[in-house]
Each structure stands twice: as C-alpha cells, then as structure tokens.
Amino acid sequence: xxxxxxxxxxxxxxxxxxxxxxxxxxxxxxxxxxxxxxxxxxxxxxxxxxxxxxxxxxxxxxxxxxxxxxxxxxxxxxxxxxxxxxxxxxxxxxxxxxxxxxxxxxxxxxxxxxxxxxxxxxxxxxxxxxxxxxxxxxxxxxxxxxxxxxxxxxxxxxxxxxxxxxxxxxxxxxxxxxxxxxxxxxxxxxxxxxxxxxxxxxxxxxxxxxxxxxxxxxxxxxxxxxxxxxxxxxxxxxxxxxxxxxxxxxxxxxxxxxxxxxxxxxxxxxxxxxxxxxxx
Amino acid sequence: xxxxxxxxxxxxxxxxxxxxxxxxxxxxxxxxxxxxxxxxxxxxxxxxxxxxxxxxxxxxxxxxxxxxxxxxxxxxxxxxxxxxxxxxxxxxxxxxxxxxxxxxxxxxxxxxxxxxxxxxxxxxxxxxxxxxxxxxxxxxxxxxxxxxxxxxxxxxxxxxxxxxxxxxxxxxxxxxxxxxxxxxxxxxxxxxxxxxxxxxxxxxxxxxxxxxxxxxxxxxxxxxxxxxxxxxxxxxxxxxxxxxxxxxxxxxxxxxxxxxxxxxxxxxxxxxxxxxxxxxxxxxxxxxxxxxxxxxxxxxxxxxxxxxxxxxxxxxxxxxxxxxxxxxxxxxxxxxx
Numbered sequence: 145x146x147x148x149x150x151x152x153x154x155x156x157x158x159x160x161x162x163x164x165x166x167x168x169x170x171x172x173x174x175x176x177x178x179x180x181x182x183x184x185x186x187x188x189x190x191x192x193x194x195x196x197x198x199x200x201x202x203x204x205x206x207x208x209x210x211x212x213x214x215x216x217x218x219x220x221x222x223x224x225x226x227x228x229x230x231x232x233x234x235x236x237x238x239x240x241x242x243x244x245x246x247x248x249x250x251x252x253x254x255x256x257x258x259x260x261x262x263x264x265x266x267x268x269x270x271x272x273x274x275x276x277x278x279x280x281x282x283x284x285x286x287x288x289x290x291x292x293x294x295x296x297x298x299x300x301x302x303x304x305x306x307x308x309x310x311x312x313x314x315x316x317x318x319x320x321x322x323x324x325x326x327x328x329x330x331x332x333x334x335x336x337x338x339x340x341x342x343x344x345x346x347x348x349x350x351x352x353x354x355x356x357x358x359x360x361x362x363x364x365x366x367x368x369x370x371x372x373x374x375x376x377x378x379x380x381x382x383x384x385x386x387x388x389x390x391x392x393x394x395x396x397x398x399x400x401x402x403x404x405x406x407x408x409x410x411x412x413x414x415x416x417x418x419x420x421x422x423x424x
Numbered sequence: 425x426x427x428x429x430x431x432x433x434x435x436x437x438x439x440x441x442x443x444x445x446x447x448x449x450x451x452x453x454x455x456x457x458x459x460x461x462x463x464x465x466x467x468x469x470x471x472x473x474x475x476x477x478x479x480x481x482x483x484x485x486x487x488x489x490x491x492x493x494x495x496x497x498x499x500x501x502x503x504x505x506x507x508x509x510x511x512x513x514x515x516x517x518x519x520x521x522x523x524x525x526x527x528x529x530x531x532x533x534x535x536x537x538x539x540x541x542x543x544x545x546x547x548x549x550x551x552x553x554x555x556x557x558x559x560x561x562x563x564x565x566x567x568x569x570x571x572x573x574x575x576x577x578x579x580x581x582x583x584x585x586x587x588x589x590x591x592x593x594x595x596x597x598x599x600x601x602x603x604x605x606x607x608x609x610x611x612x613x614x615x616x617x618x619x620x621x622x623x624x625x626x627x628x629x630x631x632x633x634x635x636x637x638x639x640x641x642x643x644x645x646x647x648x649x650x651x652x653x654x655x656x657x658x659x660x661x662x663x664x665x666x667x668x669x670x671x672x673x674x675x676x677x678x679x680x681x682x683x684x685x686x687x688x689x690x691x692x693x694x695x696x697x698x699x700x701x702x703x704x705x706x707x708x709x710x711x712x713x714x715x716x717x718x719x720x721x722x723x724x725x726x727x728x729x730x731x732x733x734x735x736x737x738x739x740x741x742x743x744x745x746x747x748x749x750x751x752x753x754x755x756x757x758x759x760x761x
Binding site: 206210253254260261262265267268270271272273274275276277278279280282283285289301302305306308309312313 | 461482483485487488490492493494495496497498499500501502503504505506523524527528531532
C-alpha cells in the first residue's frame with residue numbers, strides 16, 4: 145500500500161525529530177557512531193512507527209515482533225527511538241555512556257527495555273535473527289523478526305554462513321535490511337574490502353534482493369511489505385543510504401563513522417537537519 | 425533418580441560409546457519435552473546428536489560447517505523459548521565460536537546446552553587441530569556458564585539430564601569413543617556443582633575429572649593395597665561452579681591434594697582447585713597434572729593418558745612421589761596465614 149500524504153508527513157516529522165535527538169544524544173554521550181545513526185533513520189522510523197507489532201508498555205510481550213539491530217554501534221540513533229516510543233524516559237538519554245547508565249555505546253538487551261539482543265559485535269545479528277525466526281516457525285508463532293545490518297559488517301564470514309542457512313531453511317518470517325551507506329571506519333567499503341557486486345552475492349546465496357533508496361519512505365514501505373509476505377525465499381532489502389544524512393558536514397564522510405560534537409556543532413547539525421526538512 | 429525419572433545402568437548402555445549414551449539420553453528427554461531442539465555443524469554423526477536428528481527431524485538443524493552461525497542460531501532459538509542442544513567437537517565449540525558462545529549465549533544467560541565431544545586428547549590420533557586442551561579454561565572464564573566434564577557414559581547421562589533441568593547455559597565436554605564405566609548405575613546422587621567422593625581417605629586427596637576420574641579411583645585401590653595409604657578420591661565432574669566445600673574439607677582433612685585432568689594445566693580443573701586452596705589460607709601440598717603448557721603429541725588416547733601422567737600407573741607413581749616428600753616434618757600444619 146502506498147503511503148498516504150498524511151503518513152508520509154508524519155514519518156518525515158518523526159525522522160526529523162529523531163535525527164535531532166540523535167545529535168543531542170551524541171552530545172550528551174560525549175561522542176557516538178553518528179554517521180551510521182543518521183543513515184538508517186528512515187529504516188528505523190518506518191519500522192517503529194508503521195510496521196512493528198510491539199507494545200512498549202510490555203517489552204517482553206511474547207507475541208511481539210523481534211528486532212535485531214545487528215549494526216549495534218548505531219545505539220545513539222536507536223535509543224532516541226526507543227525513548228520516544230516510551231520504553232524508557234527520554235531523560236535517560238542525557239546519561240548515555242555515563243557510568244552506571246543502562247545506555248552504553250552498544251544497546252544492551254540485558255539492560256535496555258525494548259532491546260531484544262545485545263549487539264555490537266558485528267556479524268552476530270543475522271545468525272541470531274535466523275534462530276529467532278526458526279524458533280517462531282517451529283512454535284507456530286506469527287511474529288516476525290527484523291534484522292537491520294550494516295554493510296561493512298557483511299565482511300564477516302558469519303553473515304554469509306547465516307545467509308546460506310536462511311536460504312537453506314527457507315526462513316521467510318524474517319525481514320533483513322542492510323543499511324548500505326558504503327562507509328566503514330577506515331574508509332569506503334569498496335576500498336577497505338570490496339562488497340560489490342553486493343546484490344549478486346545475496347542472490348547467489350539464494351535470497352531475493354530488493355534495492356531501494358533507504359531515505360525514501362515509499363520505497364522502503366514497498367520493499368518491507370514485499371518481504372513480510374514473500375514465502376518462497378528470504379528477502380534482503382539493500383537500502384542505499386548516505387552516511388551522516390541531513391548533516392552537510394557529515395554526509396558521505398567516513399570520518400564521521402564515530403565522532404563527538406561540541407555545542408556549536410550541535411547547533412550547526414540541527415540547523416542542517418531543519419533546513420533539509422524545510423526544503424522538503 | 426533424576427527428577428525426570430530417567431535412570432540408566434551399564435546394562436542399558438552396554439557397548440555404547442559415551443557419545444552414543446548422550447544421543448540416547450537426549451532422545452529420551454526429547455520424547456518428554458518438545459522444547460528441545462538440536463543443532464550440529466556437520467558432526468551430527470560423530471557427536472551422536474544424529475540419533476536425535478533421525479528421531480526428530482523437524483526439531484534438528486544442521487548448520488553445515490559453520491559453527492559461528494550455529495551458535496548464533498542456537499541463541500535465537502533459545503530466545504524464542506526453545507531449549508537447544510548443540511553438539512560439535514570441543515575444539516570448535518570452545519574456540520571457533522567462542523565469542524558467539526560468550527556474547528550471544530552466556531551474557532543473556534540463554535538456555536543453550538553445549539554437548540562437546542572429542543574433548544581433551546580423546547581424539548589423540550587426529551593431532552593438534554582436533555585436540556582440545558583449552559575448553560575448560562575458556563568456558564570457565566565465561567560468566568553464567570556451567571562447565572561439566574563427566575567421568576563416563578553413565579555420568580554423561582546424568583549431566584545431560586541435569587543440564588536440561590538447569591535454566592541457563594551449560595557446557596558438557598565428553599570424550600570420543602568408549603570410556604570405561606566408573607559407575608554401574610546413574611542413581612548415585614549426581615548434582616551440578618557437587619563433587620562425588622568415590623573413596624574416603626586421610627593421607628591425600630586425588631581430585632580428577634573426565635577420563636582421569638576412573639583412573640584415579642583404581643589407582644587409589646592400588647595405593648591402599650600396596651602402600652597402605654588412605655587415599656580420598658573426588659570425582660570433580662563440575663568444574664564450574666567448583667565444589668569449594670569438598671576441596672576445603674580435603675585441605676583440612678588430608679593436607680595433600682593432587683589433581684588429574686585431560687586438559688592444559690593452566691585454567692582447567694587444577695587451576696580451579698588451586699584457587700580454592702589458596703583462598704583457604706591453609707597450608708596444603710598441591711600438584712596438578714595434565715597436559716603441560718604445550719600442544720599434545722599424536723597418539724592413541726590411552727597412550728596419551730600415560731604420556732601425560734593421568735593413567736592408573738602414572739597416578740600411582742605421582743601419589744607415591746608426593747607422599748615421599750617431607751611436608752609434615754618441615755611445616756607446622758596448624759599454621760594459618
């Protein structure tokens with residue numbers, strides 16, 4: 145179903161707010177993985193504000209959809225969404241990274257309400273997500289598992305082990321989205337360790353590939369709805385995104401994989417974000 | 425009798441390897457509990473989880489030769505409410521996929537049972553790539569993990585049942601092939617974290633696990649008969665949580681302790697026992713025997729047990745050597761630190 149104008153407007157407003165909350169969180173945290181937390185905003189916003197079957201008041205609700213944020217370093221982008229959904233008070237974001245806080249650089253499933261799996265070690269998410277999906281299928285549960293991956297983490301062999309297994313076991317109650325922002329810590333993915341032909345790799349492993357503009361809610365909606373329904377093979381959505389999206393001085397710069405922001409840069413970043421959404 | 429009502433004797437398990445007994449027990453458990461699922465990484469046949477796979481094909485997942493993914497899937501299955509039993513060789517479970525076991529299974533305390541076979545030097549002919557003399561050390565260092573090294577097939581049956589009944593991650597290391605039976609029946613009161621005293625004694629305590637436990641028991645018989653020694657033998661099947669009470673009792677009552685294990689002398693049973701002795705602040709003669717800090721030679725398991733000092737004869741020799749030392753003449757045993 146195409147998104148209505150009203151929905152689109154609401155999702156964009158939410159994305160704008162979450163991006164600014166992310167900037168604040170990076171400031172409060174004394175630094176964070178800001179680049180990849182701005183590239184996956186639309187992916188996370190459309191999941192959390194349109195598709196996920198969850199109940200923030202009951203984070204352990206057995207029938208909830210499961211979310212595995214395999215690119216666990218994007219905690220500063222994820223925590224503001226969980227706070228906004230009501231999993232924990234927004235005030236906690238101000239304690240991000242502080243000693244004794246439940247919120248650390250990589251969101252912790254043992255500590256943070258709403259987080260199903262402690263991720264951060266790359267290449268772990270997809271295997272766990274495949275296990276969750278198989279477990280749901282075996283127990284005739286209708287909940288879905290959503291796995292959000294980084295592109296750089298696809299260097300890990302375990303990703304392809306899991307890709308093989310998901311195709312072999314026809315795991316179709318799983319929605320996998322790769323945030324293809326093309327940048328990793330040490331540089332562009334294609335320079336550090338070439339991923340292309342990326343879509344062909346997934347196809348060769350037996351997956352159906354949907355390539356979308358990861359900042360376009362309509363394209364994301366089509367692809368997610370397709371992946372939810374597809375029952376012949378697992379589907380991966382390769383979401384082409386821009387690292388540091390909406391903040392001019394960060395966009396497409398691998399140097400902003402991780403960074404800190406002083407109050408001046410916070411204002412500058414927020415002004416960029418506002419400008420971007422005004423122009424829309 | 426185990427809470428599950430499953431008991432085993434050497435008659436039920438005659439001519440079965442230790443792993444085959446595991447396979448049988450897992451099938452028996454799975455008949456009663458449909459939350460049990462199985463995983464292997466192309467070693468279903470060798471680890472005998474294949475028996476479960478044959479009986480419950482819908483509940484078994486072969487991950488192919490991909491251990492990291494297998495343990496990740498196991499974590500996901502456990503998170504969905506199931507109880508995965510995962511079997512591969514000890515060297516791959518504890519080293520190849522160590523991070524998945526630590527981060528994905530132990531940290532969230534997921535209900536995953538790792539039954540690792542071909543442990544220690546029990547696959548001696550296969551060489552260093554397939555020996556595993558580090559798993560106890562690795563697994564012991566993972567918080568939340570329970571670590572068990574059963575002495576024989578009957579104890580393996582008990583350990584597997586106890587692992588199912590315990591909620592949380594458990595690592596059980598068993599040998600390749602046939603272990604001589606230390607026990608005739610499984611109803612001897614096996615409990616995770618509680619050593620089994622095979623023999624009481626006052627001169628020295630032997631603490632052993634795995635294959636060394638059987639050897640220690642029979643060595644103690646020889647030492648009693650030929651040397652007139654009173655030898656206490658503890659089968660320390662659970663390496664973690666270690667039975668501190670039994671160790672402290674041995675410190676106080678025998679003042680000499682020697683450990684035997686099929687593992688590197690660093691980090692395994694000997695280290696775990698030493699940690700307790702040192703904490704006690706009491707004087708105690710102590711030695712630990714296992715694979716010295718090196719990679720084991722190639723050979724038949726029984727030859728390697730001799731070579732590394734934990735077959736029956738070498739245990740007898742070691743105890744005689746310790747008893748020949750003049751600890752009591754040079755130390756005041758009553759001294760406390």
